[in-house]
Amino acid sequence: MPLTLDSKLYTVSQLNRESKRVLNEHFFSVRVEGEISNLSTPSSGHIYFSLKDNAAQIRCAMFKTQLRRLKFKPANGLQVIATAQVTLYEPRGDYQLVVENLEETGDGALRMAFEALKHQLSKEGLFDASRKKPLPALPHRIGIITSPSGAAIRDILTVLKRRFPATPVVLYPVSVQGDNAKHDIVRALNLANTLDQCDVLILGRGGGSLEDLQAFNEETVARAIAASAIPVIAGVGHEIDVTIADFVADLRAPTPSAAAEHAVPDQREWQSRFIALETKLSQHLGRQLTQKAQTLAWLDKRLKQQHPGQKLAANAQRLDELELRLTRATRRKLLQCCSTLDTQSAKLHNQSPAHIINSLALQQHYLQQRLNNAWQRKFEHLHQRLNQAGQTLHAVSPLATLNRGYALVTDTETGAVIRSTRQIEKDAVVLTRLANGRFTSRVETITEE
Structure with missing residues (x-):
């Protein structure tokens, strides 16, 4: 057009x-x-x-x-x-x-989210080497958290069978891609820790894009790995793939097969070690047996040279001789002791304190009588002196004066004895004591003579 x-x-x-x-x-x-x-x-x-x-x-x-x-x-x-x-x-x-x-959109958004979460968890210390748990040298049971239909489970089982086929394996099946994968992985980690059947856990899947591996870059999965009491080996993707789970796990393996390599020892190495130890132990026992056999032969030779029968015969004769000497010595010692006992008994009888005790008893009786007589005389003498002192005291006592009709007048306020009319004033209150009783009176008239 x-x-x-x-x-x-x-x-x-x-x-x-x-x-x-x-x-x-x-x-x-x-x-x-x-x-x-x-x-x-x-x-x-x-x-x-x-x-x-x-x-x-x-x-x-x-x-x-x-x-x-x-x-x-x-x-x-x-x-x-x-x-x-x-x-x-x-x-x-x-x-x-x-x-x-x-x-x-695309890997760009996922990559930025990956870097942001990596920075956050690293700042919290979830990547620190100090919190990594050691792997058991020989696990009794291994837990595998992966897809039951993926290539990762086949690779892991193949390696485990080759390296140490005697180790039992528990599979915790999960989806490793898609919206539900992160929830499946968290539930599997929690279940493995609750059942506590395994010594180590392998978390793995095959390689893929960043979007395919997104479940292993989720924060919930990272925190579940960090909270696991059982050591976790992360074997996610290929060698070039790196996920958040790799940083948080106790050990990062580049592939699922490598994770299996780290989980168990190589049975051939252990067999070689056992053979070497067996050889070393056999050689050590051989040397010990040879040494003990030589020692036994030497002791047997010495025993034959110093057979105890000969010593027993010589010692039996010596024993009889010593028994006779002991009997004679015991008899002599007994006679000597009896003689000494008689001598000491005689000396003791001659120096017996019985007559001294009798003499002292008579002397004590005599002195006791003298003491009683002396106390009696002393008592009578003191009694006479007491009567004389009482009579003298009665003669000079103011009470005797009162009995003759005199009175003792004191000031009721000061208690002083009134000897002169100059000591009182009119209307003063005085206390008068008689031979029998006392009375209080008020002074109305004072006359001086």
């Missing part, structure tokens, strides 16, 4: 304005996915960047009002979905997007 010429003449401004109107009417709100590039952040607070894919790119502008609502910081290389209005910047005639919202 041939093109028709629009006869209307446009200015540049008019053409840009019309183009902007057409774009606004037909692309009012669109969602565009692409990678951020050429990001610019001027002091105004707005940002300007390009969205690009493998074949093209488009200019974008996002104003600070919409920018404040973002939950992440835009950066070059980040894969995003932009909700925007298609428009045209009239002064330059640039076709662009005015972005109203940005969403992270």
Whole structure:
């Protein structure tokens, strides 16, 4: 169809304005996915960047009002979905997007979430080597947390069978990909710790993209691994794959097979060690037996040379001789002791204190009588002196004077004896004591003579 010429003449401004109107009417709100590039952040607070894919790119502008609502910081290389209005910047005639919202998408969002969670858990100390639990040298039972249908379980069982087939295995089946995977893994870890059947746990799956391994980058899974009382070996993905579970686990293995290698010892190494120990023990026992046999032979030779029969015969004769000597010595000693006893008895009888005791008893009786007589005379003498002193005291006693009709007058206030009328005044109260009783009186008349 041939093109028709629009006869209307446009200015540049008019053409840009019309183009902007057409774009606004037909692309009012669109969602565009692409990678951020050429990001610019001027002091105004707005940002300007390009969205690009493998074949093209488009200019974008996002104003600070919409920018404040973002939950992440835009950066070059980040894969995003932009909700925007298609428009045209009239002064330059640039076709662009005015972005109203940005969403992270693909590995970019997962990678940023991975780094944020890694930083948070590292800050809390969940990656510290000091909290890593040691693995048992020879586990009695191994728990495996993985998909029962994946390649990881086959690889793990193959390695365990080759290295140490006698070790029992408990499988805790989980999904290792998808929305429910993180919940399955957390439940399996909690169940293994509750049952407490295993000495070590292997958490594993095969390789995949970051999105495929997302269950092992979840915070709930990381905290369940950290809370496990049973040591956990993480064997997730290939050697190049790194997950949050690897950092939190007590041991990180590059693959599920390597995790199985770390879980059990190599039976061939143990068998070689046992053989070496058996050889060493056999040699040691051989040397000990040889040494003991030589010692036994030497002792047997000495025993034959010093047979006790000969010594017993010589000692029996010597014993008889000593018995006779002991009997004679005992008899002599007994006779000597009897003689000494008789001599000492005679001396004791001659020096017996019985007659001295009798003499002292008579002397005591005599002295006792003298003492009693002396006390009697002393008592009578003192009694006479007491009577004489009593008579003398009675003669000078004021009570005797009172008996002759005299009285003793004292001041009732001071208790002083009144000997003169000068010691009292009229109306004074005095106490008068007679030979029998006393009375109180008031002075009415005073006469001096």
